[in-house]
Amino acid sequence: MSPADSQLYQKMRSCNDHYGAMLRFMENLYHDLPKLSPLVVRESMRTLDQMQDQARRLDSELRQLVQQTGLEALPEDLLSVRRRLLDEVQKSNSLLVDLLEGKIVLIESELRRNRQGQTAMNGYRQRSAGGGQLVRVNF
Numbered sequence: 001m002s003p004a005d006s007q008l009y010q011k012m013r014s015c016n017d018h019y020g021a022m023l024r025f026m027e028n029l030y031h032d033l034p035k036l037s038p039l040v041v042r043e044s045m046r047t048l049d050q051m052q053d054q055a056r057r058l059d060s061e062l063r064q065l066v067q068q069t070g071l072e073a074l075p076e077d078l079l080s081v082r083r084r085l086l087d088e089v090q091k092s093n094s095l096l097v098d099l100l101e102g103k104i105v106l107i108e109s110e111l112r113r114n115r116q117g118q119t120a121m122n123g124y125r126q127r128s129a130g131g132g133q134l135v136r137v138n139f
Helices: 003-035 038-069 076-115
Strands: 123-126 133-136
Touching: 003 038, 003 076, 038 076
Parallel strands: none
Antiparallel strands: 123 133
16 A cells, blocks of 8 residues: 555545544434523534534545545545445434424524513522522513
8 A cells, every 4th residue: 555545544534533423423412402401502513513614624635635646546445434424424414404493493482472471480499508489580
């Protein structure tokens, strides 16, 4: 194996590893999304954006190496893994988008009702050493 082929193999392996990590992150986010707060969802989306940016950089580097070495140098075993990972990332992305859109619709509905005065916070229980006491909140 020539040095260029070896470099291509290593770059493809690192791309596949990154896509695998991104896929696991997306799957975990999909399963945890219904119980996450909007702040945590926003942070998770930022993390996912950073992971996607890193994937773009790695893909760009891989593309440059392929242009230097030629397509015949691509390792078939890693190429099939890459295809599978990209398909799974695409499916997970689609599921995440659907779930996020549903969450957005629920939040919009709740905000609309709040603006119309249909729901309001009447009070909540404050936990303290002396027990719970009802605290009234006025808007």
